[in-house]
Amino acid sequence: MSLTPLSDARRRAAEAAAALCGPGVDTPLDAAHGALLAAPVHALQSIPHAATSAMDGWAIRGEGPWRPHDEAPSGPGSSERTALSPVDPRPALEDGEAVAVVTGSPIPAGTTSVLRSEHARLDQGSDGHRLLHADPGSEDVEPGRHLRPSGSEAADGEVLLSSGERLTPARAAMAAVAGHDTVLIHPLPRVRLICTGEEVITSGLPGPGQVRDAFEISVPAAVAAMGGRMAGVHRVGDDASALTRRLREAIADGVGLVLTTGGTARSEADALRAALQDLGAEPLVDSVDMRPGHPAVLARVGGTLVLGLPGNPLAGFAALAALGQVALDALRGVPAEAAVGLPRSTSSQPLEGARRGLRLLPVELHDDGVGPVGHDKPHMMRGLASADAFALVPPGGLEAGATVEVLPLAWQAGSTPLSRRST
Ligand SMILES: Nc1nc2c(c(=O)[nH]1)N[C@H]1C(S)=C(S)[C@@H](COP(=O)(O)OP(=O)(O)OC[C@H]3O[C@@H](n4cnc5c(N)ncnc54)[C@H](O)[C@@H]3O)O[C@H]1N2
Numbered sequence: 001m002s003l004t005p006l007s008d009a010r011r012r013a014a015e016a017a018a019a020l021c022g023p024g025v026d027t028p029l030d031a032a033h034g035a036l037l038a039a040p041v042h043a044l045q046s047i048p049h050a051a052t053s054a055m056d057g058w059a060i061r062g063e064g065p066w067r068p069h070d071e072a073p074s075g076p077g078s079s080e081r082t083a084l085s086p087v088d089p090r091p092a093l094e095d096g097e098a099v100a101v102v103t104g105s106p107i108p109a110g111t112t113s114v115l116r117s118e119h120a121r122l123d124q125g126s127d128g129h130r131l132l133h134a135d136p137g138s139e140d141v142e143p144g145r146h147l148r149p150s151g152s153e154a155a156d157g158e159v160l161l162s163s164g165e166r167l168t169p170a171r172a173a174m175a176a177v178a179g180h181d182t183v184l185i186h187p188l189p190r191v192r193l194i195c196t197g198e199e200v201i202t203s204g205l206p207g208p209g210q211v212r213d214a215f216e217i218s219v220p221a222a223v224a225a226m227g228g229r230m231a232g233v234h235r236v237g238d239d240a241s242a243l244t245r246r247l248r249e250a251i252a253d254g255v256g257l258v259l260t261t262g263g264t265a266r267s268e269a270d271a272l273r274a275a276l277q278d279l280g281a282e283p284l285v286d287s288v289d290m291r292p293g294h295p296a297v298l299a300r301v302g303g304t305l306v307l308g309l310p311g312n313p314l315a316g317f318a319a320l321a322a323l324g325q326v327a328l329d330a331l332r333g334v335p336a337e338a339a340v341g342l343p344r345s346t347s348s349q350p351l352e353g354a355r356r357g358l359r360l361l362p363v364e365l366h367d368d369g370v371g372p373v374g375h376d377k378p379h380m381m382r383g384l385a386s387a388d389a390f391a392l393v394p395p396g397g398l399e400a401g402a403t404v405e406v407l408p409l410a411w412q413a414g415s416t417p418l419s420r421r422s423t
C-alpha cells in the first residue's frame with residue numbers, strides 16, 4: 001500500500017481534474033447559473049444604450065416655465081392621464097420646452113433635467129396655452145437631475161464580468177442587461193454515486209448486522225453545495241461485477257466524477273481496487289496519509305475520475321472534503337493551483353493529532369479560532385453534524401493558539417456559525 005501525503009493527493013486530484021475540464025460551452029443564461037465563466041462578458045452596446053429618464057415627469061430644457069408638448073404624465077402636477085410608452089421616440093427639445101416622460105423613457109436631445117411629476121404644476125398661460133411650472137425650490141431644475149446618460153453604467157465593449165467568475169443570479173442579470181442570451185461557461189461537473197455494501201439499508205432502523213446508509217441521503221446535496229451536479233445514484237450491494245458494470249456505464253456516459261462508497265479496504269469483500277484494475281484505470285492515489293479516510297482511492301479512467309470514499313461515515317466525508325472538493329473545483333474550471341489552496345485558522349484549544357498521519361478533525365469555529373466538536377471516530381457522524389470544517393492536525397497535535405489549515409465544508413457556506421453558537 002502506498003500512502004500519499006494529503007497535499008500531494010490533492011495536487012494530483014486537481015491536476016487530473018483540470019486536464020479533463022474543457023474550454024467552455026456556450027450556454028443559455030438561465031441554464032448557466034452557478035457555473036464559472038470561461039470567457040469575459042463584454043457590454044454589447046453602451047448601457048443604457050440611450051439617455052433615459054430616472055423618474056416619471058417631464059423632460060425639460062432650460063429655465064421654466066416650459067411649454068409642454070401635447071402629452072402629460074399621470075399623477076400629481078397633471079390634469080390629464082395619458083398612457084406613455086417608455087420607448088416612444090421624442091423630438092428634440094428647444095429651450096423652454098418640456099415633454100412628458102416615464103421612468104426609463106428615452107429622453108429627447110437637448111433635455112437638461114427631468115422634473116418629477118410631483119414637483120410640477122400645469123396652468124393656463126396668458127396666451128391660452130398650457131405652461132409647466134416647477135415647485136419653488138425644486139432641485140429637479142438643476143442640470144442633469146434624474147437623467148441617466150447613455151453609457152453611464154458601461155461603455156460599449158467594456159468588460160463587465162471576468163473569466164473565472166461564478167455566474168450568480170446578479171451576474172446573469174448583468175449579462176442579460178448587456179445584451180447576452182448565452183455565456184461561455186465550464187458546465188458544472190456531472191457526478192454519479194455508487195454505493196456498495198449489502199448490509200447498508202436506506203430506511204428504517206437497522207437490525208443486527210445492518211447499518212443505515214449515511215451517503216445516499218447526503219452526498220447529492222453535498223455535491224450540489226460543492227459545485228457539482230448529480231447524474232445518478234446506484235446501489236450495487238456486494239456484487240463486484242455490478243460495481244464494475246456501473247463504473248463502466250458512468251465512464252461511457254462521460255460523467256466527470258464517480259464517487260463510490262465502501263469497499264476501499266483490502267479484504268476480499270472490498271472490490272473497488274479490483275474493479276478499477278479491470279477497467280484499466282490509471283491509479284492516481286492509492287491511499288492517503290490521513291486519519292480518518294486513509295483507504296480513499298483516486299483513479300482516472302478515460303475522461304472520468306473515480307474517487308472511492310471509505311465506508312465508515314466520517315472517513316467517507318473526510319475523503320469527500322479532502323479530495324472530492326478539489327477534484328470538483330478543478331473540473332468546474334478553478335485553476336489547479338487555486339483549487340489546492342486551503343485557508344488557515346487558529347486553534348482555540350489544543351488539537352489532538354492521530355498516532356500516524358495527518359488527522360482530519362471535525363471542528364467548529366469560535367471567535368478565537370477552531371475547536372474540536374468531539375464524537376469524531378471514523379464510524380461516527382455526530383461530530384461532523386455540528387462541525388464547520390475539518391482541521392488538518394499534524395502528528396503530535398497542536399497547542400492552543402497554533403496556526404492550522406482547515407478544509408471548509410461546502411454545505412456550511414452561508415450558515416452563521418457564530419450567531420448559532422450564541423443561541
Ligand atoms: N483489515 C483492515 N480492515 C480495515 C482497514 C484496514 O486497513 N485493514 N481500514 C479500516 C478503515 S480505516 C476504514 S475507513 C474502513 C474502510 O472500509 P471500506 O471502504 O472497505 O468500507 P466497508 O468495509 O464496506 O465498510 C466499512 C464500515 O462502514 C460501514 N458502511 C459502509 N457503507 C456505508 C454507508 N453507505 N453508510 C453507513 N455506513 C456504511 C460498513 O457497514 C462498515 O461498518 O475499513 C476499515 N477496516
Ligand code: MOO
Pocket residue numbers: 290291292293294295310312315316378379
Ligand atoms: O481511516 Mo478509516 O478511514 O479510520 O475510518
